[in-house]
Amino acid sequence: MTAETELIREDIEAYLAKYQTKELLRFVAVGSVDDGKSTLIGRLLFDTGMVYEDQLAAVRRASSMEGEDIDFALLTDGLKAEREQGITIDVAYRYFATDKRKFIIADTPGHIQYTRNMVTGASTADVALILIDARYGVLQQSRRHAYIASLLGIPHLAVCVNKMDLVDFGQKVFDDITADFNHFASSLRFKDVTFFPVSALKGDNIVTTSAKTPWYEGPTVLDYLETVPIADDRNLHELRFPVQYVIRPNLDYRGFAGTVGSGVIKPGEEVLALPSGKRSTVRAVDTFDGPIDEGFAPQSVTVRLNDEIDLSRGDMLVHPSALPTVTRRFDAHLVWMHERPLDTEKAYLIKHTTQVVRGQIEHIEHRVDMDTLEPAPAEGLELNDVARVRVSCHRALYVDDYADNRETGAFIVIDSLTNNTVAAGMVIGKGGARQGIEDALKELHAGSAIAPKTFVSPTERRERLGQSGATVWLTGLPGSGRWTLAFALERRLFDLGHTATVVDPRDEDLRSMISAAKAATDAGLITICAFPSPKHDDRAQLRSRVGAERVVQVFVNTDPALCRERRPDADQSAFEPPEHFELEVRLHETRIDAAVEQIIALLRTRGQLG
Numbered sequence: 001m002t003a004e005t006e007l008i009r010e011d012i013e014a015y016l017a018k019y020q021t022k023e024l025l026r027f028v029a030v031g032s033v034d035d036g037k038s039t040l041i042g043r044l045l046f047d048t049g050m051v052y053e054d055q056l057a058a059v060r061r062a063s064s065m066e067g068e069d070i071d072f073a074l075l076t077d078g079l080k081a082e083r084e085q086g087i088t089i090d091v092a093y094r095y096f097a098t099d100k101r102k103f104i105i106a107d108t109p110g111h112i113q114y115t116r117n118m119v120t121g122a123s124t125a126d127v128a129l130i131l132i133d134a135r136y137g138v139l140q141q142s143r144r145h146a147y148i149a150s151l152l153g154i155p156h157l158a159v160c161v162n163k164m165d166l167v168d169f170g171q172k173v174f175d176d177i178t179a180d181f182n183h184f185a186s187s188l189r190f191k192d193v194t195f196f197p198v199s200a201l202k203g204d205n206i207v208t209t210s211a212k213t214p215w216y217e218g219p220t221v222l223d224y225l226e227t228v229p230i231a232d233d234r235n236l237h238e239l240r241f242p243v244q245y246v247i248r249p250n251l252d253y254r255g256f257a258g259t260v261g262s263g264v265i266k267p268g269e270e271v272l273a274l275p276s277g278k279r280s281t282v283r284a285v286d287t288f289d290g291p292i293d294e295g296f297a298p299q300s301v302t303v304r305l306n307d308e309i310d311l312s313r314g315d316m317l318v319h320p321s322a323l324p325t326v327t328r329r330f331d332a333h334l335v336w337m338h339e340r341p342l343d344t345e346k347a348y349l350i351k352h353t354t355q356v357v358r359g360q361i362e363h364i365e366h367r368v369d370m371d372t373l374e375p376a377p378a379e380g381l382e383l384n385d386v387a388r389v390r391v392s393c394h395r396a397l398y399v400d401d402y403a404d405n406r407e408t409g410a411f412i413v414i415d416s417l418t419n420n421t422v423a424a425g426m427v428i429g430k431g432g433a434r435q436g437i438e439d440a441l442k443e444l445h446a447g448s449a450i451a452p453k454t455f456v457s458p459t460e461r462r463e464r465l466g467q468s469g470a471t472v473w474l475t476g477l478p479g480s481g482r483w484t485l486a487f488a489l490e491r492r493l494f495d496l497g498h499t500a501t502v503v504d505p506r507d508e509d510l511r512s513m514i515s516a517a518k519a520a521t522d523a524g525l526i527t528i529c530a531f532p533s534p535k536h537d538d539r540a541q542l543r544s545r546v547g548a549e550r551v552v553q554v555f556v557n558t559d560p561a562l563c564r565e566r567r568p569d570a571d572q573s574a575f576e577p578p579e580h581f582e583l584e585v586r587l588h589e590t591r592i593d594a595a596v597e598q599i600i601a602l603l604r605t606r607g608q609l610g
Contacts, residue, residue: 333425
């Protein structure tokens with residue numbers, strides 16, 4: 001019977017108090033497919049006595065079907081599809097504790113198509129535990145996962161060279177893999193990299209030291225997890241306190257609740273409120289159990305100030321001597337996490353700490369080739385892509401380099417229509433001198449960094465309407481039959497299930513007609529107009545404003561004699577026949593319905609329909 005078991009039986013309150021004060025370490029297991037991540041975690045849980053009897057019995061039954069004594073991987077692979085395929089698909093979280101620490105484990109998938117799952121599991125980890133099959137050495141997938149772990153700011157890397165039992169626990173195999181991986185990891189930004197020769201299946205060097213590796217003098221995996229220093233990994237120097245909620249139970253109490261993102265906040269300290277720039281001193285730092293002497297990351301506290309400052313959700317308290325970067329534009333690493341690709345023509349919601357602002361991915365600098373880890377040009381981003389991008393926001397954010405502060409350096413991108421989280425981002429700091437308070441406040445009070453932009457992109461309109469916006473501009477002499485053709489085209493498009501409209505010309509001039517045509521085309525409609533535009537400059541103005549690729553100019557070239565007969569009072573001398581047009585129809589030779597079909601065929605050819 002362990003000391004902890006005795007304490008549980010004798011004094012449960014004392015046990016719970018002891019458990020609460022234990023330091024929490026989060027670690028993520030990553031690596032290639034079949035390297036043994038789930039088996040190693042299962043072995044950790046089993047050898048530390050953290051598996052319930054009924055769970056162990058269920059795993060024994062499942063293992064006997066496979067002809068094994070016990071398959072430790074089944075302790076984490078909980079999905080039916082995972083057990084059937086023998087792989088990890090979703091992120092599995094497991095919890096266990098020892099006398100020294102309590103742990104949260106994230107077992108992540110090894111397949112490249114589940115990169116987003118791996119990012120989710122690794123985003124809050126203190127340690128990345130990567131497994132390498134001793135038979136195959138360092139693979140591309142191993143480098144890929146180490147690169148992503150470094151990108152996510154995980155400070156400590158534990159490299160477990162697994163399946164050493166299959167290479168007779170050879171020291172040379174271990175040393176070669178260590179040298180190969182160290183050469184690659186030198187370009188990454190881990191604080192330290194530690195190597196372990198292990199056999200997850202047999203339990204060598206997982207919880208107990210193995211006699212089969214007398215040449216290895218380092219700790220076991222559990223010893224390492226219990227002792228790796230993580231207290232200094234949190235930024236305790238720069239206060240970042242995003243306000244989540246204002247607590248006002250009565251007239252005598254006004255507190256600002258939130259989680260301390262980084263740094264320490266104490267009564268009596270001077271703080272600066274963003275975005276107002278107002279200063280005050282801290283009156284008290286409260287918790288559920290009462291006031292405390294100081295609040296530090298990642299505690300949830302309520303802060304009371306000595307001055308009445310207008311603060312609300314999304315605002316931030318900082319120390320005046322250590323400001324974040326206040327900016328509306330910043331570079332970031334972005335991991336695309338949704339099946340729908342990035343749409344650079346639409347605005348998204350950017351959630352950063354407790355702020356949600358409108359923003360857009362302004363530019364893709366490059367995509368990371370996940371095979372070579374080299375930058376590659378990209379016009380867009382697909383599921384699981386990792387890229388360096390420029391983000392523009394409608395309102396200033398208070399950010400830090402992700403390498404310095406994982407709380408204020410991280411953000412997510414949300415689709416404004418579906419409310420799905422589509423990407424996770426890590427801010428890339430500019431380096432150099434800190435931004436001064438005057439520059440910060442100037443940035444805060446400046447106008448929007450981006451022009452007003454719709455949340456509905458042309459791509460989404462095309463998917464919804466089954467067509468792309470276009471302006472069909474009918475040009476011809478007075479009496480050529482332009483308007484008759486326009487309304488016939490509208491009717492035919494409507495009958496075919498498309499959305500079209502004829503822009504009404506009454507009491508309007510050319511400028512307003514072009515503006516109306518552009519607005520309707522932007523909305524995804526097939527916009528039809530036969531407004532008089534006799535000059536070349538008139539039509540050039542149309543193409544310039546609406547966009548040449550969205551204008552379909554149809555020259556209604558009806559016999560001038562017939563036009564004069566129809567409109568004897570009209571002046572034909574002002575008309576300049578177009579030199580460049582997409583289609584010519586002669587209504588003195590062609591029936592209206594045939595001309596309509598010609599225009600529709602042209603729209604289909606150009607991709608505006610369908």
